[in-house]
Amino acid sequence: MGEFNLKKFFSNMFSQVISWNTRTNKQKSIKELVSGKLQKRNWLIRNTNFNIKEFDSKITIATKLYTGFFVTILFFMSALGFAFAKTQQINHINDIIQDQSEYTMEMQRIQYHVHQQLASIKEWTLTGSEKAFNNAQEAKKASQQLEQQLLLETNDQAKKDKLMQIIKADKLISSIWEIKLGPMVRDGHYQVAYHSMVTEDQPIFEQLLGKTDKFVEINKKMNQELQRKAQEESQQAVLVVAAFGFVATILGVACSLLVVNRFINRPLKEVMTGARRIAKGDLTSQIEVGTKDEMGMLANVFNEMVDQLNQIISQLVKYGADIGDESEKLLRGSKSVSNNINMINEIFMELASSAKQEAESAGEALYAAVKAEHTATKGNEAVNLASAKMTEINEQSKLTVELVDNLKEQTNRIKQMLDVVNGIAKQTNLLSLNASIEAARAGEYGRGFAVVANEVRQLADDSSKSVKEITEVIYNIQINTDKVMEVVHSGAKQATEGVVAIKNTGKAFDEITESVKINANMVKQISEATEQVSDNIDQVAASTQHVTSNIDEVASTSQLLDGIAEKLQRTVNNFKV
Template structure:
């Protein structure tokens, strides 16, 4: 049974195994998500119920009670003569509070609450209606008629009783709301526990499936793959003698069958290669049209057969004495083409020296001894090349010497003729340059005199500029000292004004303390008036005193405000003065810096003026040296004139020598025949060309 299950598992496709594992995990995750979603939806509804049934009603109840307490405080003010001037303001505020309490209570009654809470809120509404219709209206009527004693009695008797009843009702509502909140909290706790239980169960189930996949499914995939990997490694090393066993029908089994087919095909190709190595050319049968290796193998066999055919033709042609035939190497690619090119190069190396030697001997027979066997040969071919070249060199040596003599003579005649022309032109140029130099020397002498005069004037101007610069430097120093004194005075004034500003700040703090005392006094007077109103007839005298104290505090507050305004104005003026003085001090500092820079510039001017004076002295000395140099140049011009006359005489002598050389060249021309030798194309043509060139010159 176990073997059948294992065999059935092995025959299942890998994709189905993986899909099954992930499908089970997805199912568990979906169940967990569904349960969590349901519990979250339930908790959302409970949350809304908490807000609508506890948070919002509790907030409204607290606001109603807070506004009711504010209403009681306003009713107390209606019963005090001290707040008579605020009657209209308090009446408006009471109407606003009354409307808010009415709307809030009606809203709570309409809210979806349980019957116990609604019953308590209805009781609150009834008590509130009694308070506003009986107590509040009575207090307002008494206060409007200035019967503050009656208003105080109503506020402290009936108003206090209604307040106690409302407090009890509010406490009952709070208890009912807290009980409702505890019930909702219990429901949320149950939902969270349920969701947590399903999550833990799903996690355990998912972990079990994961472990099954890791320790059962993964080895079932990796173990046969590792075996196939070892087989592929052996194939990569060229070992196709392994025994491949197929046990399953899944993807691993299909891959194993493909490797077995590959093994058989490779063995066939190995056998065919061994046959070729032993000299038997045979092809292999491709397993399919996509069997690229078999197709390439057969193509290689075709190439070898064509190569054998091409080399056979070359062998037969050479046996018959035909050395001009070459193999068609362009029909072959790669190294096969290079092999045939190598055979062709061997044939070329054998036939090239023979053909070149025959051509050189034929040219020598026609009288041309300049041609040589120039090929790069070795062995016997090199020996044959050397012998032919030695014969050609020996025959042309004598003729080459005669040609060299003619060429040397022609070259010498050309050089002499060119020299004569250059010397004649040089003599003319020298005569012209002597004249130009004499004129330039006169101009230079005049310029030297002018420079000496200008140097003297410049020296006097530089001295005067230096004296004025020194005087300006002294003035700048006095200016800097005056600015420093101004800066000190401005600094002391700024410190004095700043001290005054700090004193005004201290006065402002004292005024603030007085103002706070007046506010406290006013508040104490108000509290005393309230207490006097509560005391009734006995507190009337105390109320009069409290009213006088309140008035005194108001006057004190008014006076302190006026003093504070004056102090603030003084502080502002003081701050502006300090700022202006600081700006003045900054401007003085800037002026001082600029004056320092001016002093430094004047010092540099003084230094540069001294330098200019020194340079002018040097210019005067240089002018004197230039004058002496001009006299020396004048003497040299006379020497150049004498040399020019001597050059003219030498030119005439060279012309006579050139005529004698021309006659000698014509005699040499008759000695050279019609031979063609190394470095001389044709001696007769060269001689004629030289004579023609000389006659033209």
């Protein structure tokens, strides 16, 4: 608002000054203004012409273009710098708005907890509910924590003062319902506590809520003001960037037109005029541009070209006379060379036939070498496969040996356990015998015990027989296991030897394959070299034929040189040197 009034004040003052000058000294001001502007314009024209001529004569076109581009880019960079500064300012305002919004949300959370605390206190005073009391305690604790957190995070002293008022009011409310209303509720005077709370204490709650509402409203207004300011800054940045961009565009177009029209088109027209004179045969005039830039260099190059053309035409007059004499000598020499070339051509034809036969033989040898290489490769692959299989057989043999060893160890353990069982059976038989003796001594009372002793002795005898049979089976298994172990160990040894033998065979096949590859490569190189020799001979033969035709053309051309020399002399006479 202050910036707007200041602009309006200066605008009104400026309009009043202009109207006053217009009413008092209108005619005088116009004359002085016109005369002053004319003098200033003439001075600018003189200095501008001098500066432009000096600028035109000393600086290259590239520098002139770069200068215009640099000025244009400078304007664009200024606009970008201004836009960046405004963006930083707007970002700062947005950060403040974000902080204010978070602050407002925290205050609204405090309001929520105060409302919850008030509702819980009302319920507590009406019913004496312990749950309502705990809810009020939790709401009080949450609001006080938020208040302390905001107090630590706030740097504005005014906000701190208002926040301290809210904290004091919150503490006052806590002391009221804990100290004043608490004894009433605990004594069961719910109606008295509720009436006291509604009539005497609720205004304090409403005062606290009013302070928080006012605080939230102030923060919202501040956020709205900051948002308005950010929008104004953004609009201002857009206008300034657009203005800078427009000025940079106009300036770039103006610089481009100035450089193109004054520093390129005008000197280029002068160079083109001089080039047309040169094209018409006038080599006596020079091109004058009056600048030292690229156009001046181009004019100097044309002038040097004219000087060189003068020298060349002078030499052409001299050389034209020599061409006729040399053409006669060339005609005589070409006939002799043509005869010799024909003889060489016949010799190369014979060499080409021999080279083709050698190439065919080399091709057959190459085919045989490639076939041998393919066969050796297949043999090597078969050996590698056999080696892999023998390795697997060797591993399986080792595994079989381990399994047979484990089987023998298990049979030994079974035999040991059978020995234990046999001993137990013997002890059981002895115990049953003793039991029978004791039963006989007992007489009639030991008869049942004697029957059991006989059954136990019979069971011990059966166990002994079974142990003997199992022992015989285990013994046979051990004998067969020993035989299997001998066979398996022998097979594993032979498999190991087979793996070594196959690996040696694989190495031999690798050496054979490598030798076959080397021979195949050598045969291939010989075949390629033979084919290349054959091709070269064909090319030489073709070249000799081409040389023969060229010599014939030289002979015919030499006959034309005399006529060309005469035409050249007539053409040179058209130039003005």
